[in-house]
Amino acid sequence: MKMSKMFVQTMREYPADAEVISHKLLARAGFIRKLTSGVYNYLPLMWRVLKKVEDITRDEMDKAGAQELLMPFLQPKELWEQSGRWEVYGRELMRLKDRHNREMCLGPTHEEIITSIARDGLKSYKQLPVNLYQIQSKFRDEVRPRFGLLRGREFIMKDAYSFDTTEEGLDKEYKNMAQAYKNIFNRCGLPTKMVQSDSGAIGGSLSHEFMVITDTDAGENDVFYCDGCDYSANSNHAISKLPEAVTDGGFSKKEIVDTPKTTSIDLLAEFLKVPSSVILKDLVYIIDKKPVMALIRADKEVEETKLLNAFQGMEIRIATAPEIEEIMTKHGFNAAKGFIGPEGMDDIPVIADESVKDLKNFVVGINKEDKHLVGANLSDVRIDKFADIRLVQAGELCPQCGKPLKVTRGIEVGNIFKLGTKYSKPMNATYLDKDGKAQPYIMGCYGIGISRTAAAAVEAHYDEFGIKWPIAIAPYHVVITPVNIQDAEQMKIANEMYEKLISAGIEAVLDDRDERAGVKFKDADLIGFPFRITAGKTISEGLVEYKVRETGVQEKVTPEVAVQHVIDAVKAAL
RNA sequence: CGGGAUGUAGCGCAGCUUGGUAGCGCACCUCGCUUGGGACGAGGGGGUCGCAUGUUCAAAUCAUGUCAUCCCGACCA
Numbered sequence A: 001m002k003m004s005k006m007f008v009q010t011m012r013e014y015p016a017d018a019e020v021i022s023h024k025l026l027a028r029a030g031f032i033r034k035l036t037s038g039v040y041n042y043l044p045l046m047w048r049v050l051k052k053v054e055d056i057t058r059d060e061m062d063k064a065g066a067q068e069l070l071m072p073f074l075q076p077k078e079l080w081e082q083s084g085r086w087e088v089y090g091r092e093l094m095r096l097k098d099r100h101n102r103e104m105c106l107g108p109t110h111e112e113i114i115t116s117i118a119r120d121g122l123k124s125y126k127q128l129p130v131n132l133y134q135i136q137s138k139f140r141d142e143v144r145p146r147f148g149l150l151r152g153r154e155f156i157m158k159d160a161y162s163f164d165t166t167e168e169g170l171d172k173e174y175k176n177m178a179q180a181y182k183n184i185f186n187r188c189g190l191p192t193k194m195v196q197s198d199s200g201a202i203g204g205s206l207s208h209e210f211m212v213i214t215d216t217d218a219g220e221n222d223v224f225y226c227d228g229c230d231y232s233a234n235s236n237h238a239i240s241k242l243p244e245a246v247t248d249g250g251f252s253k254k255e256i257v258d259t260p261k262t263t264s265i266d267l268l269a270e271f272l273k274v275p276s277s278v279i280l281k282d283l284v285y286i287i288d289k290k291p292v293m294a295l296i297r298a299d300k301e302v303e304e305t306k307l308l309n310a311f312q313g314m315e316i317r318i319a320t321a322p323e324i325e326e327i328m329t330k331h332g333f334n335a336a337k338g339f340i341g342p343e344g345m346d347d348i349p350v351i352a353d354e355s356v357k358d359l360k361n362f363v364v365g366i367n368k369e370d371k372h373l374v375g376a377n378l379s380d381v382r383i384d385k386f387a388d389i390r391l392v393q394a395g396e397l398c399p400q401c402g403k404p405l406k407v408t409r410g411i412e413v414g415n416i417f418k419l420g421t422k423y424s425k426p427m428n429a430t431y432l433d434k435d436g437k438a439q440p441y442i443m444g445c446y447g448i449g450i451s452r453t454a455a456a457a458v459e460a461h462y463d464e465f466g467i468k469w470p471i472a473i474a475p476y477h478v479v480i481t482p483v484n485i486q487d488a489e490q491m492k493i494a495n496e497m498y499e500k501l502i503s504a505g506i507e508a509v510l511d512d513r514d515e516r517a518g519v520k521f522k523d524a525d526l527i528g529f530p531f532r533i534t535a536g537k538t539i540s541e542g543l544v545e546y547k548v549r550e551t552g553v554q555e556k557v558t559p560e561v562a563v564q565h566v567i568d569a570v571k572a573a574l
Numbered sequence B: 001c002g003g004g005a006u007g008u009a010g011c012g013c014a015g016c017u018u019g020g021u022a023g024c025g026c027a028c029c030u031c032g033c034u035u036g037g038g039a040c041g042a043g044g045g046g047g048u049c050g051c052a053u054g055u056u057c058a059a060a061u062c063a064u065g066u067c068a069u070c071c072c073g074a075c076c077a
Helices: A021-028 A044-063 A077-083 A111-121 A167-187 A265-272 A304-310 A321-330 A354-358 A450-460 A488-503 A517-527 A537-541 A559-573
Strands: A032-036 A039-042 A074-076 A095-097 A103-106 A130-139 A154-164 A192-197 A206-213 A221-225 A232-234 A255-258 A280-287 A290-297 A316-318 A350-353 A362-365 A371-376 A385-387 A406-420 A430-432 A438-440 A442-449 A478-482 A508-510 A531-535 A544-548 A554-557
Touching (some): A021 A032, A044 A130, A044 A167, A044 A450, A074 A077, A077 A103, A077 A111, A111 A130, A111 A154, A154 A167, A167 A206, A167 A442, A192 A221, A192 A406, A206 A450, A265 A371, A280 A304, A280 A321, A280 A362, A290 A354, A304 A316, A304 A385, A354 A385, A442 A450, A478 A488, A478 A517, A488 A508, A488 A531, A488 A537, A488 A559, A531 A559, A537 A544, A544 A559, A554 A559
Parallel strands (some): A192 A232, A290 A350, A350 A385, A478 A508, A478 A531
Antiparallel strands (some): A032 A039, A074 A103, A095 A103, A130 A154, A154 A442, A221 A232, A221 A406, A255 A371, A280 A316, A406 A442, A430 A438, A531 A544
């Protein structure tokens, strides 16, 4: 490719609306251009990168025995009603109507469609197991898209779905996919951590996420890990042992005491002169439009995803102050939210965190303004069930080996889920077993954010001058830079090297623009070509310059050697 | 959904307070000069100032409304 003809406009400044480094660099270097909020044009350089990530993914998926297909982007409401998700999927699901007023949605994921395909085609146990995948655009109408390609509304994803007859079969495929994912990210030049995770809105029993560990702001997920063993988990799934804490309030008797204006835990703890670890905090959440109460030791926080799962709900949010007032009034109470408790709220389910079990002589709200019950014990509080609903914090102890857990941030680039029969059952998607009996498929699903992976690669590989693409997903492998295109000798050597590289199968760019050297160098660094060969002032000695973007190492060598270096390096990396 | 900010050329911005011929830098085109880390000079093209309504002799500028974009927050009792 001749640089003079290449469709790329680099900018001297970062776009004003970009926050994270991958967004800034991809926009400035001419890879992407925003069309509307959370939606981007993938310009030619970006598209080359994306195709490489796709190709690596495709190659490993095929090797792992999966088969590619392509499902529609537009989906009918009916299938979503069969799975039960039409009602329960939040506003992220982009709903629309066609000219006949038929309700449709843009696919945020494809469980419903794939299940309907399987239902029609996989009738016999003899046809199973099967793993089908596609690489396609998805749409999720995020509340607040940000971070460029990392959290857009439209994005490219590889999603695979497996169908098995047994749990053992699913387990085998799950491991098979985990290995394929490791291969994919390694080949992309992106080291990832496989962490335990919650399965979220897609549902299911077991899941893992593949996280690129990054020290940039773009890491949206907290990953807890242990130096002492191999434990690692996403914050929505992490568990821990709690360090020693005061759990006995030390009150000599149970009584109702005045606690004026103690509308927060801090105020209450200060007023009663007790640590917050002996206060029972009662939070009201709205799960699938119904209120629930979550009790937890007040020095700890609730992990909403865990809470949601404890109720097997789909949508969760904390109740608003007016909603709490309404609940109070409805139950005949007249107190501010700081004084709420399960007392007299018999129709609202109450769940307590495991940590509550250790509490003795504690403090709890009883729905009376400016009053709390102190010296309470578990028998004094209505609790429907216990569950782990606690958010782990760094410094708490590893559940496996007891060492303090550490936290880091990561970008989720892939995930694998065991779905079981979550979709096959409600959608009545079955095969006939050996006995001629209909059985629902046992399913798994496996996603990779293609566009997000490319952006994560930038977060992991950049410096003050620009992007440093891993060779395997770089838009081009090498740029050849004749410093002065008026210099016939420079141009001749540059052209010869270019031809040799091209015929060796190397993706080379010749920067034949009539620009000063500085401009060409800046652009080369910004765009992030892994290698640069410069034909400049040493050409009279028969030498060119070979430079490695990643390390900054450069050496003066003959054109033949420079070309061979690039060929060797690229072959080694692919 | 709440709060804040911003919409002026492809990008980054000034002008608005105090209404009167729409500007600057980068990018783009032409010529000259220059050619190892985003040169220089001269000339040039490009904007219904987000949109609508109003006030006014006159609106980028004032008012009202609306749309869009960005940031923060969305209640830990």
